[in-house]
Amino acid sequence: MVLRYTKDHEWVNAEGDVATIGITAYAADQLGDVVYVELPEVGQKVAKGDATATVESVKAASDVYAPVSGEVVEVNSELGDTPQRVNEAPESAGWFMKLRLSKPAELDALMDDETYRDFTDSL
Amino acid sequence: MADTADDLRRTPLHELHRALGGRMVAFAGYSMPVQYEGILAEHRWTRASAGLFDVSHMGQRVLSGPGQDAVADALESITPGSFRNLAPGRMRYTLLLADTGGILDDLMVTRPAGGGDGQLMLVFNAARKEIDDAYFGERLPGTFALEALDDRALLALQGPKAVDALARHCPEAAGLTFMSATEARFDDAECLVSRSGYTGEDGFEISVRAEDAVRVARTLLDEPEVKPVGLGARDSLRLEAGLPLYGHDLDETTSPVEAGLAFAIAKARRETGGFPGADRILRELAEGPARLRVGIRPAGRAPVREGADILGLGDTRIGEVTSGGFGPTVEAPVAMGYVAAPYAAPGTDVQVSGRRGPEPATVAALPFVPPRYVR
Numbered sequence: 001m002v003l004r005y006t007k008d009h010e011w012v013n014a015e016g017d018v019a020t021i022g023i024t025a026y027a028a029d030q031l032g033d034v035v036y037v038e039l040p041e042v043g044q045k046v047a048k049g050d051a052t053a054t055v056e057s058v059k060a061a062s063d064v065y066a067p068v069s070g071e072v073v074e075v076n077s078e079l080g081d082t083p084q085r086v087n088e089a090p091e092s093a094g095w096f097m098k099l100r101l102s103k104p105a106e107l108d109a110l111m112d113d114e115t116y117r118d119f120t121d122s123l
Numbered sequence: 124m125a126d127t128a129d130d131l132r133r134t135p136l137h138e139l140h141r142a143l144g145g146r147m148v149a150f151a152g153y154s155m156p157v158q159y160e161g162i163l164a165e166h167r168w169t170r171a172s173a174g175l176f177d178v179s180h181m182g183q184r185v186l187s188g189p190g191q192d193a194v195a196d197a198l199e200s201i202t203p204g205s206f207r208n209l210a211p212g213r214m215r216y217t218l219l220l221a222d223t224g225g226i227l228d229d230l231m232v233t234r235p236a237g238g239g240d241g242q243l244m245l246v247f248n249a250a251r252k253e254i255d256d257a258y259f260g261e262r263l264p265g266t267f268a269l270e271a272l273d274d275r276a277l278l279a280l281q282g283p284k285a286v287d288a289l290a291r292h293c294p295e296a297a298g299l300t301f302m303s304a305t306e307a308r309f310d311d312a313e314c315l316v317s318r319s320g321y322t323g324e325d326g327f328e329i330s331v332r333a334e335d336a337v338r339v340a341r342t343l344l345d346e347p348e349v350k351p352v353g354l355g356a357r358d359s360l361r362l363e364a365g366l367p368l369y370g371h372d373l374d375e376t377t378s379p380v381e382a383g384l385a386f387a388i389a390k391a392r393r394e395t396g397g398f399p400g401a402d403r404i405l406r407e408l409a410e411g412p413a414r415l416r417v418g419i420r421p422a423g424r425a426p427v428r429e430g431a432d433i434l435g436l437g438d439t440r441i442g443e444v445t446s447g448g449f450g451p452t453v454e455a456p457v458a459m460g461y462v463a464a465p466y467a468a469p470g471t472d473v474q475v476s477g478r479r480g481p482e483p484a485t486v487a488a489l490p491f492v493p494p495r496y497v498r
Contacts, residue, residue, distance in 0.1 A: 054478055
């Protein structure tokens with residue numbers, strides 16, 4: 001299991017060649033109450049940096065960028081009825097999507113837990 | 124996210140907001156709390172119980188001149204309202220108009236319960252204070268004075284249980300009806316309390332001296348019905364209540380008739396005119412305006428936001444969203460905006476351009492949540 005973070009406040013939890021992706025507790029707190037999440041289609045191919053999901057909070061809409069490249073193999077359809085999961089458990093039950101990694105080496109460029117905590121502390 | 128930059132102004136409750144965990148943002152030149160525990164929870168608490176809002180950033184003013192009729196006439200020269208017939212202790216909503224008929228600001232006018240003796244109390248929008256002050260200065264003769272009450276705070280206590288909490292400290296409040304006001308005491312603090320607000324709920328606005336503001340706010344927050352509520356929920360509450368927000372739903376290009384605010388054009392003034400922009404406004408009253416402010420209900424779950432185009436079913440642009448978000452009480456996205464008059468009937472199918480392309484939506488009657496004013 002490899003857990004990595006991006007400067008856009010996404011987390012990537014890779015197990016084998018499949019990575020689960022969501023937004024961090026820091027991001028969820030900054031966004032405020034999430035009221036809608038637009039997720040990609042299963043089967044969609046995404047490149048690192050693509051806007052692949054949209055999270056709408058009471059305050060504003062924000063894009064979620066693919067932190068790595070791959071094919072969407074599963075999305076968290078529970079978020080359709082319970083978008084508040086993103087606030088309640090952003091780094092577990094509030095996950096967004098699972099990607100089958102096409103370029104696993106992209107994980108190496110992302111931050112580990114300690115580096116990400118230092119990054120958010122600096123904001 | 125903007126935080127408390129040094130150049131932002133602070134209300135007398137600034138330190139209290141921080142102590143309560145308020146998330147501070149820049150709003151109209153002030154550092155203001157956008158939320159405490161969360162916008163959804165604060166919104167729902169206000170509709171179910173009572174929310175305390177700091178609205179001290181708004182412009183409290185006293186317009187004074189040589190006699191009550193003269194002051195009323197002066198205000199009538201720059202608004203479409205009637206103020207000679209405003210009874211002591213009564214409030215009226217009015218609009219400051221440009222010569223084009225556009226809206227410079229919307230404001231509350233209160234005649235002091237003691238009669239006034241040549242005074243009317245005004246409350247301006249925070250972001251319009253300087254413009255309004257200058258306009259009064261330009262348009263009214265030197266026999267009239269507009270005094271800024273910068274040494275006063277303004278609190279709003281809104282929700283069905285607001286009256287219970289407030290009456291324990293200010294019994295006179297319970298005797299007021301919607302859009303009335305009185306000088307009173309909150310415990311031992313001098314205050315001006317009115318039964319009014321910006322949420323669609325029963326509630327009050329309480330003007331107190333700055334040095335009493337923290338004590339009054341803390342006393343109210345100690346009441347079991349009351350929690351602090353930030354600007355985020357204030358916005359979602361007023362949006363559900365169908366109330367326009369200056370700078371978003373109203374600006375210098377929108378007329379009172381387009382904005383659905385014709386109720387603010389007094390009956391007598393419809394015949395006599397004599398207010399800025401009367402040509403355009405009376406013509407729109409007679410012939411109907413080209414566009415109208417309406418509610419918008421998106422068919423899907425995604426909120427639509429200010430600035431989104433409103434499209435007819437044939438993808439032609441027919442208007443624009445001016446406020447939009449999620450309605451916690453409606454439990455669905457809600458918005459308001461302007462559409463060309465032929466599309467303004469509630470139930471009309473339209474589209475709203477979203478981040479994902481045009482999405483189906485329906486023109487809806489305002490308000491989204493019925494008001495619960497105590498008349």
